[in-house]
Amino acid sequence: SAVISQKPSRDICQRGTSLTIQCQVDSQVTMMFWYRQQPGQSLTLIATANQGSEATYESGFVIDKFPISRPNLTFSTLTVSNMSPEDSSIYLCSVVPGLLSYNEQFFGPGTRLTVL
Amino acid sequence: DAKTTQPNSMESNEEEPVHLPCNHSTISGTDYIHWYRQLPSQGPEYVIHGLTSNVNNRMASLAIAEDRKSSTLILHRATLRDAAVYYCILGRFSGTYKYIFGTGTRLKVLA
Numbered sequence: 001s002a003v004i005s006q007k008p009s010r011d012i013c014q015r016g017t018s019l020t021i022q023c024q025v026d027s028q029v030t031m032m033f034w035y036r037q038q039p040g041q042s043l044t045l046i047a048t049a050n051q052g053s054e055a056t057y058e059s060g061f062v063i064d065k066f067p068i069s070r071p072n073l074t075f076s077t078l079t080v081s082n083m084s085p086e087d088s089s090i091y092l093c094s095v096v097p098g099l100l101s102y103n104e105q106f107f108g109p110g111t112r113l114t115v116l
Numbered sequence: 117d118a119k120t121t122q123p124n125s126m127e128s129n130e131e132e133p134v135h136l137p138c139n140h141s142t143i144s145g146t147d148y149i150h151w152y153r154q155l156p157s158q159g160p161e162y163v164i165h166g167l168t169s170n171v172n173n174r175m176a177s178l179a180i181a182e183d184r185k186s187s188t189l190i191l192h193r194a195t196l197r198d199a200a201v202y203y204c205i206l207g208r209f210s211g212t213y214k215y216i217f218g219t220g221t222r223l224k225v226l227a
Contacts, residue, residue: 004159031212042203042217043160056212092159096213105152105215107159 002027002097004108012114013083020079021111023093028073031096034066037110038089049076049093083115120204120218127224128194136189136221138204143184148207150215151178151189153200160203163189199225 003026013019023032032049047055047068055068070076080087090110096103121139128134140149148167152160164171164178166187171178177190191198201220208214 033215042219043215044217045214048212048214058214094159104162104165105160107161109157109159 002029002095002106004093004095004106006093006108006111008111009109010112010114012116015084015115017083018079018081019083019113020077021091021093021113023076023078023108025074025095027097029095029097030073032070032076033094033105034068034076034078035092035094035107036089037092043092046078046091049078080113083113085115088113088115119216120206122202122204122218122221124219125222125224127226128191129226130196131193134191134194134198134223136191136202136204136223137186138188138218139186140204140206141185143206144208146209149178149180149184149187150205150207151176151202152205153198153202154220155200163202165207194223194225196225196227199223 005024007022034046035043036046037043045058046061046066047057049055049068049070051070051073065081067079090112092107092110094105094107096105119142148165150165151163153163154160164173164176166178166180179188201222203220204218206216
């Protein structure tokens with residue numbers, strides 16, 4: 001299993017600013033992901049955070065808007081850049097412990113972002 | 117594109133079985149079927165997953181249709197703590213392994 005913490009748990013930001021969200025795991029994991037959950041909606045995969053290389057982004061998400069760092073196997077950050085009210089969402093990281101990618105994903109508690 | 121379809125909401129009485137349906141007619145041969153649930157203000161938590169055969173664990177059972185175009189999550193005895201949004205998800209290998217979330221079913225359990 002894996003225990004995931006995220007910081008901050010919530011924030012209220014002004015439009016045009018940026019926020020960096022941290023994701024910390026209690027064990028080394030190969031696979032780490034970032035999701036967005038818009039109000040009242042399901043989760044959408046933003047990107048796969050790759051250790052030691054650039055993140056792999058899904059269609060509709062770009063590195064300039066959502067830069068991701070993955071400096072080691074226990075930590076990652078997601079930055080939401082030049083924010084607008086449409087970026088108000090919950091942002092979650094998840095990990096898959098072990099080598100079998102289709103096994104259980106563990107999700108963090110999420111970061112609730114409100115952009116004014 | 118891979119997609120799952122679920123009813124928006126369902127209700128169940130406490131201590132009765134619940135059958136949560138999911139349609140995934142565009143599933144490909146190597147896609148796994150995952151179910152997660154999300155309680156308020158929490159991240160999703162794993163319930164069960166399978167590929168072709170029915171699966172059982174201590175939380176639930178997963179019944180997969182023979183053609184794999186639909187599946188059903190079965191909670192054998194619903195409790196008030198089972199009230200949550202249940203997501204049916206396709207897991208697909210595409211460069212890396214990715215989850216494609218459905219819209220979810222909000223389960224209400226009545227005492």
